Each structure stands twice: as structure tokens, then as C-alpha cells.
Amino acid sequence: MTHLSGAERARYVQGMFGRIAGCYDLMNRLMTGGQDVRWRRYVIDRAQLPPGGRLLDLGTGTGDLALEALSRDDALRAVGGDFTVAMMRVGQRRPNGHRVRWAATDALNLPFPADHFDAVTSGYLMRNVVDVRRAWAEQYRVLKPGGRVVCLDTTPPARNLLRPFINFHLHVVIPTLGRLIAGASDAYTYLPDSTEGFLTAEALAERMRSVGFREVGFQRLMFGTMALHWGVK
Numbered sequence: 001m002t003h004l005s006g007a008e009r010a011r012y013v014q015g016m017f018g019r020i021a022g023c024y025d026l027m028n029r030l031m032t033g034g035q036d037v038r039w040r041r042y043v044i045d046r047a048q049l050p051p052g053g054r055l056l057d058l059g060t061g062t063g064d065l066a067l068e069a070l071s072r073d074d075a076l077r078a079v080g081g082d083f084t085v086a087m088m089r090v091g092q093r094r095p096n097g098h099r100v101r102w103a104a105t106d107a108l109n110l111p112f113p114a115d116h117f118d119a120v121t122s123g124y125l126m127r128n129v130v131d132v133r134r135a136w137a138e139q140y141r142v143l144k145p146g147g148r149v150v151c152l153d154t155t156p157p158a159r160n161l162l163r164p165f166i167n168f169h170l171h172v173v174i175p176t177l178g179r180l181i182a183g184a185s186d187a188y189t190y191l192p193d194s195t196e197g198f199l200t201a202e203a204l205a206e207r208m209r210s211v212g213f214r215e216v217g218f219q220r221l222m223f224g225t226m227a228l229h230w231g232v233k
């Protein structure tokens with residue numbers, strides 16, 4: 001499926017998340033040993049939202065990042081945007097799910113005005129979009145000047161001594177969990193394939209700069225298999 005492109009790939013991604021929506025949160029906790037909860041806190045730390053500010057969490061899925069942000073500020077206005085409605089339905093039923101403003105949204109054509117949000121976050125979105133540059137450009141457009149973008153995603157692992165262990169986790173542990181828990185091993189072979197086929201952390205940062213972001217930086221996490229990127233409009 002990583003060989004697919006354009007609308008065909010977008011449809012595949014949408015269908016896949018629609019099928020695994022019910023098990024998605026449990027799978028995340030199992031695959032990362034619960035570490036993803038901590039990384040999501042880093043994302044919201046980096047977003048530096050002002051009190052009562054406006055957040056867009058793009059590719060929000062079941063709303064993990066939006067809910068983390070809302071847990072810190074009662075007055076925050078958090079929009080969770082995603083093109084898979086089934087994922088957002090699961091999110092709506094979560095504690096405080098009613099506080100997120102859920103919006104059916106394509107990351108490549110955001111239905112929001114320019115200069116609107118104080119921060120745009122995304123968790124495991126950018127690897128899935130069919131046009132990375134356009135997705136960054138749209139996030140840049142809807143941010144206020146001075147607003148922050150923060151992105152958490154998997155990143156191609158480096159070739160080092162840990163590589164055999166990382167490969168085992170990616171190609172054996174994750175698809176097996178996917179088959180046993182979600183009944184969808186294809187969705188969890190897509191994850192390692194799309195990770196290995198994704199831009200390096202350096203190249204992703206370069207794309208951010210190319211649409212205008214400044215103060216771009218990144219940090220690798222989990223033995224270099226995840227990366228947190230940030231930038232300012």
C-alpha cells in the first residue's frame with residue numbers, strides 16, 4: 001500500500017483508520033509500552049499555548065493531543081480535525097471528548113481562515129499525507145504570526161547496532177499485535193513500511209523551512225524511531 005499515491009493512497013489510509021478505530025488507542029499504548037503518553041505531553045509543552053488560546057490538532061484521530069491540551073486549560077478552544085470520521089466518533093465518547101470541537105478536515109485543504117490558530121499540532125499524521133509540503137503550507141497558513149507548529153511522528157531508524165532489534169519490533173512485534181488485537185495485520189505492516197519510506201527527520205525539517213517556518217528544530221525519541229519537530233510562523 002505504500003506504493004499507492006495521490007487519492008488512491010488517501011482512500012487507503014482513510015479506510016484503514018476507519019477499520020482500526022476501536023482498537024487504535026489500546027494498540028498505541030501496547031506498541032510504545034505506554035511511552036506515547038509522555039511524548040504527547042512534550043508536544044503540548046512545545047506548543048506553548050496562551051491561556052484561552054486556539055489549538056488545531058490535525059489528524060487528531062481519537063483526540064489524544066487535543067485532550068491533553070484541554071486537560072491543562074479549561075478555557076482552551078481545541079479543534080480536532082481528521083478525515084476519518086470513525087476515529088473522531090471514538091474520541092467523542094472519551095472522557096472530556098465533548099470538549100473537543102471535532103471537524104471533518106482534509107489536512108491538504110484546511111477549512112479554516114488564515115492567521116487563526118495559536119498552535120497546530122499533529123501526532124502520526126505527516127507520514128500519511130500524500131503531499132507533505134502542501135500539508136505544512138496549510139498549517140502555516142492557518143497559524144497566527146508567531147504561532148507554533150509541533151509534529152510527532154515515526155522516523156526512519158538509523159543504521160546502527162540497535163537496528164536488528166528495531167526491525168524485529170517493527171516487522172514482527174507490531175504486525176503480530178495488530179493481528180491479535182485489532183484483527184488487522186495489514187494496518188500494522190503499513191506502519192513500519194510507511195515509517196521506513198518516510199522522509200528523514202532532517203528532510204522533514206527542511207520541508208518545514210521551505211514553506212516559511214523559522215526556528216525549526218527536532219528531537220529524536222525512542223531509540224531514534226520517533227521524532228518531534230517544531231517551528232514558528
Ligand SMILES: C[S@@+](CC[C@H](N)C(=O)[O-])C[C@H]1O[C@@H](n2cnc3c(N)ncnc32)[C@H](O)[C@@H]1O
Nearest residue numbers: 017059060061082083084087106107123124128
Ligand atoms: C495514526 S493516526 C493519529 C491519531 C492521533 N493524532 C494520535 O496521535 O494518536 C493518523 C490520523 O491521521 C488522519 N489522517 C491521515 N491523513 C489525513 C489527511 N490528509 N487529512 C486529515 N486527516 C488525515 C487519519 O485519519 C488518522 O486518524
